[in-house]
Amino acid sequence: MKQLQQLIEQAWEDRTLLKDPATEAAIREVVRLVDAGELRTAEPIDLEKSLWQVNEWVKKAIILYFPIQPMRKMQGGEIEWFDKMELKHDYDKLGVRVVPSAVARYGAYISPGAILMPSYVNIGAYVDTGTMVDTWATVGSCAQIGKHVHLSGGVGIGGVLEPVQAAPVIIEDNCFIGSRSIVVEGAHVCREAVLGSNTVITGSTHIIDVTGSEPITYKGYVPARSVVVPGSYRKQFPAGEYSVSCALIIGRRKESTDKKTSLNDCLRDFAIS
Numbered sequence: 001m002k003q004l005q006q007l008i009e010q011a012w013e014d015r016t017l018l019k020d021p022a023t024e025a026a027i028r029e030v031v032r033l034v035d036a037g038e039l040r041t042a043e044p045i046d047l048e049k050s051l052w053q054v055n056e057w058v059k060k061a062i063i064l065y066f067p068i069q070p071m072r073k074m075q076g077g078e079i080e081w082f083d084k085m086e087l088k089h090d091y092d093k094l095g096v097r098v099v100p101s102a103v104a105r106y107g108a109y110i111s112p113g114a115i116l117m118p119s120y121v122n123i124g125a126y127v128d129t130g131t132m133v134d135t136w137a138t139v140g141s142c143a144q145i146g147k148h149v150h151l152s153g154g155v156g157i158g159g160v161l162e163p164v165q166a167a168p169v170i171i172e173d174n175c176f177i178g179s180r181s182i183v184v185e186g187a188h189v190c191r192e193a194v195l196g197s198n199t200v201i202t203g204s205t206h207i208i209d210v211t212g213s214e215p216i217t218y219k220g221y222v223p224a225r226s227v228v229v230p231g232s233y234r235k236q237f238p239a240g241e242y243s244v245s246c247a248l249i250i251g252r253r254k255e256s257t258d259k260k261t262s263l264n265d266c267l268r269d270f271a272i273s
Contacts, residue, residue, distance in 0.1 A: 004030055005057045012060045015067075024068050030061035034124060035088070037109035041124050041142040042168050050190045050224065052144075052170060059142060059164040062107065062124045085123060108139075111147075119151075122159055128173070140184075146173035146191070158184030172224075189222040192253050196229035199247050206233065209249040225253040 007026035011017040018024065033039040041062070042054045069084035086106035091098045095112030098104075102116035107123035110116065111131070119133040124142035131149040133139060139151070140159020151157065155177050160168040167186045171177065175189055178197035183189060185203030201207065201222060208231065209216040209223075222228060231248035234241055 008057050008061045008064065011064055012057075018064065018068055027061050027064050027068060030058060031065050031107045031123075034058065034062065035107045035109060037111065037126065040109075040126055040144070042144050042170065047172070047191070050172065050188065052167065052188075054165065054167050056164045059124070059161060062142070063161060063164070065107070065123075102133075117153075124161060124168075125159070134179075140169065142168035144168055144170045146171055146175065148173060149175045149177070151177050152179040152181070152197070154180040156182045156184070158182070158187075160186045185220065187220045187222070190224040190226075192225045193222045194227045194253055195222070195247075196227075199228055199230050200245060201228075201247055206244075206246040207249060208233065208246055211249060211251055222247075223249070227251040227253055 004026050007023055008030060011023045030039060034041070039058055040055060041058050042052050045051050045053050066084060071082060071084055074081040074083065088104040088106050088108065088110065094110060096110045097115045099117045101118035104110055104116065104121035105123040108121045108125040110121065110127045111129040113129040114127050115132045117133060117135045119135065119137045121127060121133065121139040122141040125139045125145070127133065127139060127145045128147040130147050131145055133151050134155070135153045137151040137153065137155040139145060139157045141161040142159050143157045145151070145157070149171050157171065158169050160166050169183050169186060170188045171183065172189060172191040174192045176194045177183065178195050178199060180197055181195045181199045183201045187201045187203060189195065189201065195201070203220040205219065207218040207222060207228065226249045228247050228249055231246050232243040233246050235244045
């Protein structure tokens with residue numbers, strides 16, 4: 001692995017090396033390992049504390065994969081594409097249920113037991129076992145999705161391929177992401193959190209915990225078992241005072257709660273639904 005990393009780092013600094021057969025083989029091998037789930041663009045180092053590390057050199061290899069891939073026409077019946085990237089195949093052998101119109105690029109890892117409704121998973125992403133990527137949900141490049149996560153219909157999970165040192169979006173185990181929610185810019189949603197429909201979490205979104213006597217504000221980070229809904233706060237501008245979108249933590253998901261509880265049931269506990 002160290003030899004692979006060395007070749008990638010050298011090619012990152014000197015792009016003329018992309019013409020070298022050994023360098024090209026190294027890049028393709030890294031992408032193959034990412035596709036198989038044996039390498040990750042980011043990985044947990046302490047799940048209990050929600051600590052992760054970014055593997056910059058793996059992200060570099062994925063970026064370098066684009067210029068060595070030729071453009072080509074791909075066809076499925078009457079539908080035609082023109083692109084550089086292969087798609088994943090042999091889902092039956094992978095143990096992944098894939099509904100027609102779902103697409104995952106080669107270089108994305110989809111774990112056995114995952115379900116892809118008509119959706120899209122980009123290169124470098126990691127989707128763990130038992131997770132459902134629901135209809136028209138998208139999982140961006142290098143996003144890390146944990147076990148038994150539900151990405152509801154129309155959810156947008158952003159990808160952070162560049163800059164290489166930046167953490168990708170991370171959704172930890174047993175999270176429920178409500179329909180049409182957006183999580184982007186390297187935001188981190190910790191285990192068992194619930195995001196209500198249309199919640200937007202970016203790297204700069206104010207995520208305000210309103211469960212105590214004083215508000216606590218987070219940015220780009222949703223603590224474990226948080227129940228989150230869209231909200232707003234007042235902010236003064238030169239032209240006057242206006243409402244600014246935010247996310248509100250209105251409670252905590254009980255550890256005793258069934259991990260697969262519906263969003264409505266969870267929000268009902270806090271008199272929201």
